Every structure is written in C-alpha cells, then in structure tokens.
Amino acid sequence: MALKLVLIGLVTGLFSAVFGVGGGIVLVPLLIIVVGLEGKPATGTSLAAIGITALAGTILYGGEGYVEVGHAALVGLPAAVGAVAGTAVQQRVSARALALAFSVLLVAIAVWLLV
Amino acid sequence: MSASTVVVAVLLGLAAGLLAGFFGVGGGILFVPTLLALGLSQLEAEATSLLAILPTVVAGTWRQHHYGNVRWRTGIVLGVASIAGAVVGVQIATALSEDLLRRLFAVLLLGVAAQLAWRSRHAAPYPSKQ
Numbered sequence: 421m422a423l424k425l426v427l428i429g430l431v432t433g434l435f436s437a438v439f440g441v442g443g444g445i446v447l448v449p450l451l452i453i454v455v456g457l458e459g460k461p462a463t464g465t466s467l468a469a470i471g472i473t474a475l476a477g478t479i480l481y482g483g484e485g486y487v488e489v490g491h492a493a494l495v496g497l498p499a500a501v502g503a504v505a506g507t508a509v510q511q512r513v514s515a516r517a518l519a520l521a522f523s524v525l526l527v528a529i530a531v532w533l534l535v
Numbered sequence: 536m537s538a539s540t541v542v543v544a545v546l547l548g549l550a551a552g553l554l555a556g557f558f559g560v561g562g563g564i565l566f567v568p569t570l571l572a573l574g575l576s577q578l579e580a581e582a583t584s585l586l587a588i589l590p591t592v593v594a595g596t597w598r599q600h601h602y603g604n605v606r607w608r609t610g611i612v613l614g615v616a617s618i619a620g621a622v623v624g625v626q627i628a629t630a631l632s633e634d635l636l637r638r639l640f641a642v643l644l645l646g647v648a649a650q651l652a653w654r655s656r657h658a659a660p661y662p663s664k665q
Contacts, residue, residue, distance in 0.1 A: 422612065425612045425613055425616065426612065426616040427616075428613060428616075429612065429613040429615065429616025429617040429619075429620065430616050430617065430620040431620060432613065432617045433617030433618060433619060433620025433621040433622075433623075433624060434620035434621070434623055434624040434627075435620070435624065436563075436585070436617065436620070436621060436624060437585075437620070437621040437622075437623070437624025437625045437628060438624045438627050438628045439563070439567070439581065439639070439640055439643055440563055440566070440567050440580060440581020440582065440583075440584040440628075440640075441563030441566075441567065441584065441588075441643075442555075442562070442563050442588045442592065443617065444555075444558065445564065445647055445650075447613070448558065449650075451609075457609075460599075460602070461604045461605070463557075463558065463599065463604065464596070464599030464600070464602070464604030464605040464606075465604070465605055465606045465607075465609050465610045465613075467555070467592045467595040467599055467605070467610075468596045468599075468600075468605050468607065468610030468611070468614065469609075469611075469613035469617065470588065470592045470614075471589065471592045471596060472610075472611070472613075472614025472615060472617060472618070473614055473617040473618070473620075473621060474563075474585045474586075474588040474592065475589060476617065476618040476621040476622075477582070477621045477624070477625065478582070478585045478586045478589065480621060480622060480625040481578075481581070481585060481625060482582070482586075484582075484625075484629065486578050486579050486581075486582035486583070487583055487585075487586050488570075488575060488579055489583075489586065491573060491575060491583050492583045492584075492586035493587075494541065494544050494545065494548065494573075495544055495545075495547065495548035495551065495566050495569055495570065495587045496548065496566070496586065496587030496588070496589065496590045496591060497548070497590055498545045498546075498548035498549040498552065499549065499551045499552030499555060499566070499590065499591040500590035500591050500593070501549060501594070502548065502549040502550065502551065502552020502554075502555070502556065502562075503552040503553070503555045503556040503562070503591045503592070503594040503595035503598070504556065504594050504595075504597075504598055505552070505553055505556065506552060506553040506554065506555060506556020506557040506595070507556040507595060507599055507602065508598070509553065509556070509557060510556065510557050516655045519558075519651040519652070519654055519655040520652060520655045522554060522558075522648075522651055523647075523648035523649070523650075523651035523655070524648070526564065526644045526645070526647055526648035526651070527644070527645065527648045529568045529644055530641040530642075530644035530645045530648070532568070533571075533637055533638070533640065533641035533644070534638065534641045
C-alpha cells in the first residue's frame, strides 16, 4: 500500500504543477478506486495531501518569479470561506445536481480558452 | 483593476472554495481561468493558483478533520511523494509554450466536465453518503 501511495503522490504532484491545480481531480478517484477509501474520507484526505503538494508547487514557481501574491489573496481568501461552507453543504445538497452544474461551467470555460 | 473586476474575482474565489469543500479538490480548476481573466499569463495564473489553493485547503482540511474525514498518515505520505512529481511538473510546464499549456488546460477542463457529467448520471459523485 505504501508503494501505491507514493506512486499516486508522484502522479498527483506532476499533474498539480503542470496545470496549477491541487490535483484532487485525479487524487479523489484514485483514493476511492485504488486505496479503497469511502467518499468523504477520500475528499478529506485529498485536501490534506493537496496542502503539501500546492505548497511545494508555490515554492518552486515562486523561486522562478511566477507567483503573484496579491492576486492569490484576492481569489484564495474568499475561497477559504467558500471551502468551509462547501464542506457543510456536502451534508445537504444533491451531489448529482452540483456535479452537473459544475461540468456545464467547465465546458463554458474550456470553450472560452480554446477560441 | 476595476471594482467590478474585483467583485467578480471574489465571487469566483468563493465559488471555487465551495467546490473545493464539496468535491475535495483545491479549487485550482476555477482559480486558473479567473486569474487569466484578471490578466495574468498562463504560467503566472497556474503558479498563483497554487498559492491561492493553500488557504482553501487549510480551511477545508480543518473542517473535514472536524468531521473525522482526514486519514492523516495516508495524506502525508501522498503529499510528501507529490513533491518529487511537482519538481518534474514545474520543469515540464516552464518548458512548454504558454499557448500549448493553455490549450492543454482547456482539454483538462473538458475531461473533468465529462467525468463529472458521467458520474452524475451513473452514481453519486465522489462525496455524499458513506
């Protein structure tokens, strides 16, 4: 299991740094399918791992001068408030409806980026 | 940066955090496009997104720990191993052209959207009931 975790960590870290995301998108399904965690522990454990991954990426990119601290605070601080609300909402709202709404939003952003 | 731009950025940040708490992700998938819209380059947006993820996941992890949903040993092993992956990832990202990186990011969004849509039809997406 330890080797599996290390391999998953390596893949997640690579993915995170290339795309500037936390890597939870690959990590949560892997924690469920490969590691065998249930849904909620998978999301909670993913968040803890992402903290270390994102810190590493921030330091590496920061060393090359790509990190804009003011912009990060502008979106990151409201997001911290949102994250607290999101974990509470996780107990109540239909995951299905939110997933569908989120996917529609992502398609719209992808179209904007591609054209 | 105009006042309306700031308001939109704050709202998108809030939305990214909601999704982060809900789906167990860092929110970067919304941070990067938001930062691009604010005028950062693709690499700056990605690097800055990683910093913006930190307060989000600290808050999210704190809440999930409260609910008893964090497997700390697993999370720390994953996180420490991910550092080596991140070192390689930064090298790859800085070697690619910003235009290609932006297109790859758009493809990632479509992939994630497809995954979410599929899950919403076939089973409950990641979180929800244990």
